[in-house]
Amino acid sequence: MIEESSIERLRTSIDVVDVIGSYLELKKSGANFKANCPFHGEKTPSFVVSPQKQIFHCFGCGVGGDSIKFVMEFEKLSYPEAIEKLASSYNIPLTYTKGTNSGSSDERRVLEVIQNFYKESIHKTPHALEYLQNRGITNKSIEHFGIGYVGSSASVIEKIKQNQLPLPLAADSGVIAKGERGDYYARLVDRVTFPIFNTAGAIVGFGGRTLGNHPAKYINSPQTKLFNKSRLLYGYYLAKSTIYDTKEVVVTEGYLDVIMLHQAGFTNAVATLGTALTSEHLPLLRKGEPKVTLAYDGDSAGVAAALKAAKLLSTSGFEGSVVLFPEGKDPADMVSSGNLQELRNLLKGGADLAIFVIEHIKNSYNINNPYEKQKAITEVNSYLNTLNKVVKEAYALKAAQIFNTPLAYFNQKQRAQQAPTQQAQISKNPAWEAILKSMLHNNSLIDELLDIVDFSFAKGYEQAFRNLAANNLQDPVLRGIEIDDTVPLLDEAEFKAQILQELEIYYKTKLKELLNRQDLDYKRKSFLIRKIKTDILPRIKKGELVPHESNFTI
Numbered sequence: 234m235i236e237e238s239s240i241e242r243l244r245t246s247i248d249v250v251d252v253i254g255s256y257l258e259l260k261k262s263g264a265n266f267k268a269n270c271p272f273h274g275e276k277t278p279s280f281v282v283s284p285q286k287q288i289f290h291c292f293g294c295g296v297g298g299d300s301i302k303f304v305m306e307f308e309k310l311s312y313p314e315a316i317e318k319l320a321s322s323y324n325i326p327l328t329y330t331k332g333t334n335s336g337s338s339d340e341r342r343v344l345e346v347i348q349n350f351y352k353e354s355i356h357k358t359p360h361a362l363e364y365l366q367n368r369g370i371t372n373k374s375i376e377h378f379g380i381g382y383v384g385s386s387a388s389v390i391e392k393i394k395q396n397q398l399p400l401p402l403a404a405d406s407g408v409i410a411k412g413e414r415g416d417y418y419a420r421l422v423d424r425v426t427f428p429i430f431n432t433a434g435a436i437v438g439f440g441g442r443t444l445g446n447h448p449a450k451y452i453n454s455p456q457t458k459l460f461n462k463s464r465l466l467y468g469y470y471l472a473k474s475t476i477y478d479t480k481e482v483v484v485t486e487g488y489l490d491v492i493m494l495h496q497a498g499f500t501n502a503v504a505t506l507g508t509a510l511t512s513e514h515l516p517l518l519r520k521g522e523p524k525v526t527l528a529y530d531g532d533s534a535g536v537a538a539a540l541k542a543a544k545l546l547s548t549s550g551f552e553g554s555v556v557l558f559p560e561g562k563d564p565a566d567m568v569s570s571g572n573l574q575e576l577r578n579l580l581k582g583g584a585d586l587a588i589f590v591i592e593h594i595k596n597s598y599n600i601n602n603p604y605e606k607q608k609a610i611t612e613v614n615s616y617l618n619t620l621n622k623v624v625k626e627a628y629a630l631k632a633a634q635i636f637n638t639p640l641a642y643f644n645q646k647q648r649a650q651q652a653p654t655q656q657a658q659i660s661k662n663p664a665w666e667a668i669l670k671s672m673l674h675n676n677s678l679i680d681e682l683l684d685i686v687d688f689s690f691a692k693g694y695e696q697a698f699r700n701l702a703a704n705n706l707q708d709p710v711l712r713g714i715e716i717d718d719t720v721p722l723l724d725e726a727e728f729k730a731q732i733l734q735e736l737e738i739y740y741k742t743k744l745k746e747l748l749n750r751q752d753l754d755y756k757r758k759s760f761l762i763r764k765i766k767t768d769i770l771p772r773i774k775k776g777e778l779v780p781h782e783s784n785f786t787i
């Protein structure tokens with residue numbers, strides 16, 4: 234874990250305008266800065282950054298917080314990842330506390346025992362070794378990647394029992410599963426096994442390639458506490474140092490591609506685990522800020538996957554390229570047949586991510602037909618609008634060249650990328666906002682007011698009052714009021730006058746409601762009406778802050 238003191242040091246040495254200004258174009262507006270909110274579609278800026286308070290707040294969708302929160306939201310990072318990102322961009326060293334035991338150590342022990350068992354088994358299994366040899370995998374790679382073999386289900390269960398590991402625990406680790414009749418069976422049978430490690434090098438699961446006629450060629454461990462396949466990348470642990478050194482990473486689609494690429498010296502290769510590349514992979518891919526080379530199959534499935542990944546990466550600010558291997562020539566085949574120079578050229582000569590997307594769109598229309606051309610241009614524009622502004626301008630120029638059209642066709646105004654926020658707009662009440670702001674700045678007013686009013690007095694601001702009373706200042710409404718220069722700060726006399734006015738409005742509204750109520754007992758109704766008319770309202774008019782009586786709730 235990152236030590237709190239170093240997070241504090243980071244907080245005090247970064248500036249919110251600097252941080253957000255590196256992502257968005259900020260315009261000065263009074264004491265604050267404004268921009269179009271990047272988190273919801275809008276045409277007029279309601280996204281405000283306050284250097285004084287070191288926070289940002291969107292009046293449109295309510296999102297807000299400090300610099301770290303912004304990076305979390307914008308980059309889709311976890312809290313520690315956002316801190317690490319900021320620390321590295323601003324050159325601020327972080328210190329870490331020693332990791333505590335996560336409680337998953339029992340599952341990990343099962344995985345380690347089983348991994349050793351699989352590793353031993355491969356050398357006793359000629360048909361498995363033969364398979365690997367036929368694929369061109371050397372003994373050195375078998376060792377380096379910890380490749381193993383699993384035979385029968387019974388042998389796995391026996392191994393677990395021999396090591397006195399509880400079967401339910403082994404099931405939690407994903408090695409075995411419980412059948413319908415309550416008996417346990419191994420998830421992988423007669424397969425070559427590939428251990429999967431997390432970024433720290435601890436084993437978290439397995440992939441298995443069948444050696445029989447099983448319809449599923451590859452199977453992965455199920456989702457467990459330790460294993461989340463949509464976040465992990467196969468080979469990352471072994472590729473990590475090269476990725477950091479070269480600032481390049483090659484993303485492939487298979488275990489064998491990774492192993493063969495490493496074997497051929499491309500030790501920065503990783504693979505997704507039988508899934509497409511998703512935004513969940515991005516925090517890991519972003520580490521070390523490498524350029525990403527997508528090395529996918531040239532068949533239609535590979536092209537579709539590459540297109541999706543290229544869009545995801547480019548709109549998330551990654552630089553990189555796409556390499557499509559000609560049919561029948563995946564990286565594994567090229568390495569095993571010794572075509573290293575050709576492979577090197579292919580990996581170096583990929584198409585830039587955004588160019589790949591633009592050309593793909595162009596090629597999917599018949600642009601000799603003006604109507605189709607128009608459609609293609611519209612599609613390219615909507616893609617360009619997902620890119621960062623500066624990057625977008627550069628690619629608008631390329632798009633104009635690719636389509637052989639004037640640049641103006643690709644310089645469309647930024648349109649809303651996401652559906653407008655679902656959150657209902659709160660109808661603003663300037664009086665309550667001024668009251669709340671004054672309370673934020675003068676805590677004694679909080680006590681004064683809480684003695685008098687019930688939160689229900691402040692229609693639409695109930696939650697803000699509750700949070701203020703609880704000193705929870707992260708409330709979006711409170712944050713918005715705090716940052717809004719048009720909300721005045723009241724002195725004590727003005728504060729009291731404002732409360733009196735609100736009290737009067739409240740009781741007059743109640744009175745009207747009461748007169749129209751048919752369901753109330755006559756006696757109670759007339760009592761309440763008389764109470765408001767002859768007691769409460771006259772006292773308010775005389776300037777008395779009449780306390781709210783709980784029995785008054787109608």
Ligand SMILES: [Zn+2]
Pocket residue numbers: 270271272273280291292293294295296
């Ligand atoms: Zn917003």
